[in-house]
Amino acid sequence: MKYVLLICDDESASPSNEELDADPVHQAWEADLERRGAKVFGARLRPVVDATTVQVRNGETLVSDGPFAETKDFVGGFVVLDCADLDEAIAIAAGHPYARWGGIEVRPVWE
Amino acid sequence: MGPIGRHLDRPDRDWDLAEDCAQDAFAAALVTWQRDGIPNRPGAWLTTTARHRAIDRLRRDTAGRTKLRELAMLAREPQESSVQEIPDERLRLIFTCCHPALPFEARVALTLRTLAGLSTAEIAKAFLTAEPTMAQRLVRAKRKIAEAGIPYRVPPAELLGQRLGAVLAVLYLIFNEGYDEQDSRRALTAEAIYLAGVLARLMPTEPEPRGLLALMLLHEARRATRTDDGELVPLELQDRSRWDQALITEGVAVLDEALALRRPGPYQLQAAIAACHATAPDTATTDWPQIAALYAELARLAPSAVVELNRAVAVAMSDGIPAGLALVDELAAAGRLDGYHLLPATRADLLRRAGRVAEARLAYEQALDLAPTEAERRYLTRRLREL
Structure with missing residues (x-):
């Protein structure tokens, strides 16, 4: 099954890419993904201050700054997984450092 | 209805039952086959699955007319024939139905539908919900099992403790939903006792399912004396001669089996506390120091302000009112039970x-x-x- 992990937090922690690379929890998570051979693709996203939302209403394109939903937590990255089942996706999500202060949303891919 | 429905119609002569059970077998097949591939003889697989659910259902209906004690014993006895062909079937179903990725009320409904064999209408009635609402809840849950890839299996060792806890929570909720009611939802306690018995038998090396079963039996034994003419009767004023001694004996025996495995857990501790009450002739001779110690251990394993409050009562009864009151005042000051x-x-x-x-x-x-x-x-x- 394919899943997308949406890696979310409130951006208050906001470690740099270098800090994340040096985080032993993040390293262990990367190693776990490697061992399982489950990662299809993944990327970290820039913070929501850099986000732009586009909507088309009555043929008119509305462009606004910021994220689509005004919530406390935002998507800060995503990973596309190919793994056995939801329990394996949950196990992978639980190993991500953001799970400790933010949360990981596990979404099955509509295939 | 196809050959599976006709096939089933002969052994149990109950068309609705056969149809319901066949539907459940299809639902189960959907998830299993998606994971493991289609078996060599799918018809035989479905018939076996459907038949053993029919047997479960008939057993439940029959047992409903007999004593609950017998129900619990029946569920714990080794069973013959069809069940053994797919030994892990019901266990897998229990864990799938109670997966934490499903909404809690859906877990409860799915468990009653798939394992206890209640009809959608019966479940809707028990939870005071309209039947179409309940039907939709069940459909959504079954769909999520398939679409989100919830595995159809008994969880591996590293997940078992946590997931078993989720299963036991569902069964205990079903029990409590029926326990506080006078009549209409009364059947839920019997279903919960039956399911806890099945789980205890299917997981003989796990102590907590037996702990839960014992707890339910000991609570059930005192049910008739808990209220009098719609008024709550506290434990010390309950007529102990009306407690069901057969259920107490069975509850204590089941608890002993659990304790023999020497891995204490929250349900065993609660059952041990219930057993202290159930076997005492009156409040004065109740082993309050033991109850206080059991609550202290329970608070350590499963910290909760409600458990602390209960411990305070036991301390008051064993060490004197001022000691208990001091604990209650501490809890009040902490504000956790506001x-x-x-x-x-x-x-x-x-x-x-x-x-x-x-x-x-x-x-x-x-x-x-x-x-x-x-x-x-x-x-x-x-x-x-x-x-």
């Missing part, structure tokens, strides 16, 4: 025993404002009047 009626109710009871009438009156009035059921309000009102 709005919970049993905090002022417990305080009122201890103050009354200590002869501190004015304070007791105030506490009873606070409890009355918060009490959620009519039975409790009537009890508190009478206590207040008798001060």
Whole structure:
């Protein structure tokens, strides 16, 4: 099954890419993904201050700054997984450092 | 209806039952086959699955007319024939139905539908929900099992403790939903006892399913004396001659089996506390120091302010009212039980025993404002009047 992990937090922690690379929890998570051979693709996203939302209403394109939903937590990255089942996706999500202060949303891919 | 329905119609002569069970077998097949591929003879697989659900259902209906004790024993006895062909079938179903990725109420409904064999209409009635709403809840849950890839299996060792806890929570909720009611939802306690018995038999090396079964049997034994004419009767005033001795004996025996495995857990501890009460001739001779110690251990394993409140009562009964009151006041000061009626109710009871009438009156009035059921309000009102 394919899943997308949406890696979310409130951006208050906001470690740099270098800090994340040096985080032993993040390293262990990367190693776990490697061992399982489950990662299809993944990327970290820039913070929501850099986000732009586009909507088309009555043929008119509305462009606004910021994220689509005004919530406390935002998507800060995503990973596309190919793994056995939801329990394996949950196990992978639980190993991500953001799970400790933010949360990981596990979404099955509509295939 | 295809060959599977016709096939089933012969052994049990109950068309609705056969159809329901065949539907469940299809639902189960959907998830299993998606994972493991289609078996060599799918028809045989479905027939076996459907038949053993029919047997379960018939057993449940029959057992409903007999004593609950027999029901629990029946569920724990080794079974013959069809069940053994797919030994892990029901266990996998229990864990799939109670997967934490499903909404809690859907877990409860799925468990009753798939494992206890209740019809959608029966479940809807038990939870005071419209049948189409309940049907939709079940459809959504089954769809999520398939679409989100919830595995159809008994979880591996590293997940078992946590996931078994989720299963036991569902069964205990089903029990409690029926326990507080007078008549209409009464059948839910019988279903819960039956399912806990099945789980205990299917997982003979796990102590907590037996702990839960024992807890249910011991609670059930005292059910008839818990209220009198719609008014709550506290433990010390219950007529112990009316407690069901057969259920108590069975509950204690099941608890002993669990304790022999030497891995204590929250349900075993709660059952042990219930057993202390159930086997004592009266309040005065109850082993309160033992109960206080069991609550302390329970608070360590499963920390909760409600458990601490219960421990305070046991301490009051064993070490004297002031010691118990001190614990209750600590809890009140911490504010973790704000709005919970049993905090002022417990305080009122201890103050009354200590002869501190004015304070007791105030506490009873606070409890009355918060009490959620009519039975409790009537009890508190009478206590207040008798001060």
